Amino acid sequence: MQKARALPLRSVLHDALHLHCPYCKRGRVLARWPNRIYPECPQCGLSFFREQGYYIGGMIITYGLTLAVVIPVFLVSLLLPDWRIVSDNGRFALWVLFAVPLSFALMPYSYSLWLHLDFWLEPWRPPTRP
Numbered sequence: 001m002q003k004a005r006a007l008p009l010r011s012v013l014h015d016a017l018h019l020h021c022p023y024c025k026r027g028r029v030l031a032r033w034p035n036r037i038y039p040e041c042p043q044c045g046l047s048f049f050r051e052q053g054y055y056i057g058g059m060i061i062t063y064g065l066t067l068a069v070v071i072p073v074f075l076v077s078l079l080l081p082d083w084r085i086v087s088d089n090g091r092f093a094l095w096v097l098f099a100v101p102l103s104f105a106l107m108p109y110s111y112s113l114w115l116h117l118d119f120w121l122e123p124w125r126p127p128t129r130p
């Protein structure tokens with residue numbers, strides 16, 4: 001079988017951020033916010049779960065993206081005027097209030113990115129329908 005020509009990574013990232021199927025680009029990946037993924041594409045039937053625990057990679061991407069935002073924001077916050085008005089516990093609570101919703105906001109995109117990167121590296125096909 002002839003291998004399909006791989007899309008440029010930029011196109012893969014674009015498709016992943018739109019949360020559409022990596023094969024047909026029409027079916028939705030996300031069934032429910034923040035991380036309920038359809039078992040297969042509603043349009044073409046491409047499986048979105050290749051194996052047990054498939055989206056652990058998506059969780060790792062969520063963690064990495066969250067840190068990629070939180071760490072620079074933290075470093076910039078060190079330049080702000082004195083934070084002494086807020087107690088240590090208060091500052092910790094503010095960081096949690098920032099990081100937890102951020103990770104939930106990034107979760108669908110991370111899961112979709114994981115699916116698209118896997119499909120980009122090793123494409124598979126939807127089952128043929130009778």
Ligand SMILES: [Zn+2]
Nearest residue numbers: 021024041044
């Ligand atoms: Zn599809």
